[in-house]
Amino acid sequence: MERWFQDQEDAEGLKRMPPKVRQQLRMSFNIAIKAAGSSGNMTKSVDWYERMRAAQIIPNSRTFGKLIRAAANSELVEEAELWLGTMEEEGFQPELVCYQSVITACCKAGDVPRGVRWFQRALQRGIKADLMMYSPIIDGYAERGDGDEAATWLSQAEEEGVRPNMAMYNAVIKGYCRQGNLDDAKKWLERAEASGNNLDLQSYNTIINFFAEKGDEDAAKDWLQQVSSAGLQPDSVSYNSLIKAAAVSGEMNRMKEHLAEMQSLKLRPSMLTYGTLVSAYADAGDIQNAQRWYDEALAGRGKSNTILLAVLLKAYIKAGNLESAERCIQKAQEAGVAPNHVVFTSMINAYAESGEIDSARAWFRKAKEQPHVSLNIWSYNAMIKACAKVGDEKRAQTFFNLAVSDGFRPDVFTFTSMISACAKAGRVGEARRWLERLENAGIQPNVISYTIAISAGAKSKTSKSPGLREYQLFERMLIQGIWPNVVTYNYLLQSMIRSQPKNGEASRGCVSTHDAMWHQEQ
Template sequence: MVSKHEPLLPPPHRLYLPPPLPADAFASLAAAAAAAECNWSPAVFGLLVRVLARSGRVADALRACCRALRIGLPPDAAAFNCLLCALVNAGQFDLSWKLYRRMRSAGVDPNSYTFNILIRALCRGEGAEKAGEFLEEWESDGFDPDIVTYNTLLDGYCRRGRLGDALYLFDVMFRRGVEPDLVSYTVLVNGLCRDGRVAEARRLFNRMLQRGLSPDGLAYRALIAGYCKKGRMREARALLNEMISSRLVPDSITCGVVVEGHVKCGKLLSCLNLVVQLRKYGIVISLDSYEKLVSALCAEDRPNAARNLLNWMLQDGYSPNLKIYNLIVDCFCKCDCVQEVLELKDEMVGRDIRPNLETYRILISCLCRLGKSSEGEILMAEMIDSGLMPDSLICSALVHCCCRRREFGKAESLLTYFSQELVIYDNESYNALMRAYCEENDMAESLELQDRLLTLGFVPSSETCKSMIYTLSRNEIHG
């Protein structure tokens, strides 16, 4: 009778979990077989090789396979194929061929799956040129390559830029009675587009449609990317609309290719209209695409459009980073839109995005350029309260602004503060003050200012001397 406190089923973590394989599974299996006084079977060790390979223990699987070969019980073709596939996926092409030779010498007959794995190894490695020879060798042994074989070869040739060989093989497929499938066409379309042969790629795409094959997202993306690479954005948009009409949803990579194509061509307005259309259809625009478009709009001094795009990003659930905000802040500042940029800063803070030194540098430089040194000083105090220290560029912006406004006392106070409190000695700011002061005051007053600045630790330069000489010569003329 089951106790009411005892669960009817074991905890979930105890259900259907086999024990982990021991470190030396081959030795454990051999010992168990010997203890049971049973006959060793190649199928048992073949199963071990497959389990080890599929669980990611490729080195252990290879060792188990070699030990089985040494004791004269080679695994079957399925086990060899599983191990070969794992080695090829790991990029161990030399080991793959060594294992294949051991397989043949052990009398294990390869099959078509073995053949396709090795063709893939040739195409992924440096042996795409040898793949055709290997194909002929196997055909002479009585093997008939299937569609997987041809597609693997097509992909290998296209990746190596051997489009002539790929197109020839494509024609051979028809002569040998192997009908190309969607993968065959997609691989060739992609290869032609990467080589800039978009017109040929389009003809092949149309030929695929005429044969009754329905292109998928990858086929459309290949051709769309080809048009974008050529800057033919009208055709790319038309193909994208055709794709949507076929009830295929463009993925983020496809949308990103189209956005980047518009950005490279400088067709930002068309791109914005396209983004509106895609969002209307419920198609997700990737964060990377948004960021590229924002950057392009800011580069063309379109801060309001970039701000609208920022709102779309927020509506789509993205959290724009500080870099994006700084781009838009800088764009507004370049256009002297002070009110908008201050509102954007408040929005940043409201979204828990802390302005950094670059943010404050952009804002303070903008305010100073517009003669708003007092507002700039307020922002500097704010950044110091937040734990950020101003740099020489902020010092230069504030001092130059005060000099243009002939607020020499404030400029001197700023230089004193930066040198004494922050240990920042900006000689450009020092010379700017000396130059402006010398233009307005006589030699005695200019020398007094220089003495005060020297006590702070500033060192005169040739520029300082020019300002003093200018004051001296001006006094002599008027004296």
């Protein structure tokens, strides 16, 4: 189709083709749109649509349906919504699958209420909801750990005559487990069985993982026994959870026992298995064993991945061994593993914490040069924090401005780091102004934001009115419902000791404010 279209010197020639040929061309264009969308190339799908329009070949409902699905498959929610709206504007009635695609895209993107709005709009358009419209909403709420809402939607599906499948019941069970509500998770296990659905391995694995997250190895093993009693064969996911349970409780030997049992059943350890082992030793500060399991993952699977690499880096960074961390990244690259933004941000942050701003900056620059790496606001925050630690306010603002120009919205940590940079440089007024900018940006300050701003005045030896401004900040944070910690009080008391009010009234105001807050604290 691509070669044929490029051979056409003039779109006008396409317009003069007989109706049957044009109908065949429309089908070809639709296939091209679908093929591009299925490969995840939404831009190419739109390009084919525009070519179709240029040739004055009128699209049909299938054309828009394929564009909607192409956008949904790429999780481009707004584009999927736009094409669905365009379809309606063109006079076509969207089919069930169009609404299914948009609802799924919304829920996968984590915006379940948005998916619910499209669900309701479909009903208003006379579409009868089916299993594929309910499933993404139920799963979306389950992923958020809202078992109650997931259960409500499954019950609604049943009331509407939709027969839920086991995957929907498993989603509700998962939602309750993530919610920490094992009793209701068990009730839905029983309800699934009563509805005629056979419990599958995923049902049991969800419960096993619930106990694994808590480090309750005995309970996890009990549920593993129930898997066998139900005539099912445990898989690598089942044993990964057992290994995780031992890891959470710090039972390193038990981890190895579960791994050995897993291998005796001819179950091959996955990257998740090795990730659990590496992470457990990394958390324990045991670099030698963390590296050993990482190497075994390479030997056993023939490759690593960025998640496993990031976990191993955590061990080296925790031990302050940044040179070995760098060698680890280099070795991974030689093995064909391309570090992602997590790896780069870990290194930026590690050097930032150690006060080595030039090394942090070098890693930041290196990350920006990688076409496959998409940094996030945390990468910029790490650089601003590095500058703040050495009191380099100007360079901190450079990275702040760079984050904004690169399209990132500064968060409370970004602004707080700027307050810290100004405080470290002794620029009390500028620290307070950054606190105001934080509030003006519609972001809620936290206790750290206020404490650093108060500390700037408390430490300053050039402040014209020591104590007064700090009391004002203290009152402001209380009004906003932000309660001070012991560090806040220490700096506030420090500023009080240095304060020399010009009149008795100011002094009484400061003391009365402090006394009132002190009594409230008690």
